[in-house]
Amino acid sequence: MHNVRPLPQYLVSRFHGWKATNYEDNSAWYRHLARNGQHPRAMVISCCDSRVHVTSIFGADTGEFFIHRNIANLVPAYAPDGLQHGTSAAVEYAVMALKVAHVIVVGHTSCGGVAGCHAMCSGQAPELEEKSSFIGRWMDILRPGYERIKELPFEEQIGALERQATLISIENLMTFPFVRDAVESGQMTLHALVHDISEGSLWQAEDGGRRWVAV
Template identity: 40%
Template sequence: MERLIEGFQHFRATYFEENKTLFETLAQSGQKPKALLIGCSDSRVDPGLLFGTQPGEMFVIRNVANLVPPFETTGTYHGTSAAIEFAIRRLEVEHAVVLGHAGCGGVRALIEQSAADGTNFVRPWMDIARTARDRCLALAHSAGKTIDYAREMCEKETVAVSLANLMTFPWIRERVEQKRLTLHGWWFDVEKGTLWRLDCQSNTFQQIA
């Protein structure tokens, strides 16, 4: 905790002082981000650091394995869906990015199953991507590939699953069809520092940075 307090003191004395006008504007006029980013809660993947954004530029949702549940209104708690709704319908962002990453613990739990034993929430949450898991394991097995190959494939496949689930929200589909909203799927390699983009035409990831 001392490390966090020291960090805040440094932020207050440097970044905040250097950008006081920005914070005053944000406090008075509210947020007007152009992009929504749905990323993983993994502490190694910091969207603001990766993309060099300032406060107010990007609306960020983080959860286990950057998953978007399909649209439905019968459940009790919809934290991710509520945040998506706020970003799309209230803030009217123009872009929505799903950001996956290498070494995702949620995907590891999904692929290996036993990694999620004893958890109350991880396994049922990861069931959102169960079809991706089954597909990736089958493809890896038929190609004679390792479990690590299946895991990386599934990390990318969960991005595609989340993009497909976004389109089940009627007000997202409407905005996409009207070209008021553009969806993007990205995958970040933590070790190599590379960024990959999903090409929806070929259903493959291509390196962009």
């Protein structure tokens, strides 16, 4: 493992700062979590984008959210095909093992993944059409969303596709039998949100995604 190097010093310094402040002030809580396990109330599926920080947006404490991040906050449809499915595994664990009460899909403005999907589907990014493109094959999940918005005025398409990324994920979540059972029995609710990075606002889908209202 000759490629493994020590952490950059600025991260080491930040760790020691956290350990001396946040951890020391809440050490009993951290020990409680280690001893008794996690019991998060909600699963949050958000984008890998470094500008989206859901624990800060909601003021969440350690142990409150079970968080899964991926490119463009997408959930694939249920497909027990024996392949590796990190997102599907995270959903299964959250619903079946942790018994979360909510699954919240958080999209955002200026999403590079969504922009890439738009470029790919509109013929502007042939490199993403290659079978070897991990990003392109992942963004195939959002192709049905592009089909829904492609007739809109061009300047409205990206924003509409960012909203579709959350709605497609909600639709795909409902293809998982254990998700559908939990929702239909009233044990769990699903939520689609879009965070405006520039304005700091949060919008939620209502009426099946036909309208979006400010939180």
